[in-house]
Amino acid sequence: MVETNELAVLDRLEISYDLAGYPEVKNYEVVYGTLEAMLEGADKLVITADEASVESAKSIKSQLTKYQKRIDEVFEVEEAKYNELVSKKRSLKRLFERSKNYLNDGIEYAKTEWVKEAINEYSRLASEDIDISMIDPKTYSRKLTKKSVFEVIESEVIRIEEEYKKSQHEQEVFEKYCNSKGISPELLLDWQKTMSLSEAMERVDYLVEIQAKEAKKMEEVQAPQPVVKVSEPEEIDETDETADIWAVMLRMTDKQKSLFKQFLNDTGIELVGKPSIVDDIF
Structure with missing residues (x-):
């Protein structure tokens, strides 16, 4: 030794x-x-x-x-x-x-x-079970006596209990806030691991805004569309004396004459001229 x-x-x-x-x-x-x-x-x-x-x-x-x-x-x-x-x-x-x-x-x-x-x-x-993994080794690593170690652990347990109570209170406040906004608290189940209570509430407000916008879009899609009235086309006066008169010369076969006659009947176009010419076409 x-x-x-x-x-x-x-x-x-x-x-x-x-x-x-x-x-x-x-x-x-x-x-x-x-x-x-x-x-x-x-x-x-x-x-x-x-x-x-x-x-x-x-x-x-x-x-x-x-x-x-x-x-x-x-x-x-x-x-x-x-x-x-x-x-x-x-x-x-x-x-x-x-x-x-x-x-x-x-x-x-x-x-x-x-x-x-x-x-x-x-x-x-403490209100919850305390495990050694919950204690930071740095808090007691430099302590040289059993008494000093006990004093540190007592302080750490008290600190953990205070944080636990604060966490529980914030969780209750958050759940009430979610319910008042119509948002399920489960949407932000682990919020306490990454953000403060105020940040979590801001996230809830954002979700409410997004849901409102989506609901408005759905209403617009499902709303009945206005009926557009289509006006009937004006009938053309087949005997309108103000219609333009066109002078044309046509060269047609008998078959073409027959088709042309059908076209005139369908469209209501009137041929004007010497009766002998009109009669000849028809």
């Missing part, structure tokens, strides 16, 4: 230079092996929702962070010049990252259990 006084093990690390000016990290393998053995206990720590267990995990995590900072201090002067120093520093720090990740997972597990316990405690304040 990691102990605070063991931070001194890093003091055994020493950076020296050979005759060519190349850096060498003395005691690196010894320090690496010592740290690796120390961290085995951290990886095996059992973390539960018990507060003492969580406090122990947080204490060890804090110690590991101190080790990492100390490693940075040892290498900070010369690492920019030599890639090998950077590589060694990273290898040492990775030892701590693995253990810190394990501890973080355990602490987060405990927090989640605290949240569930707090929800059971404060669900009596």
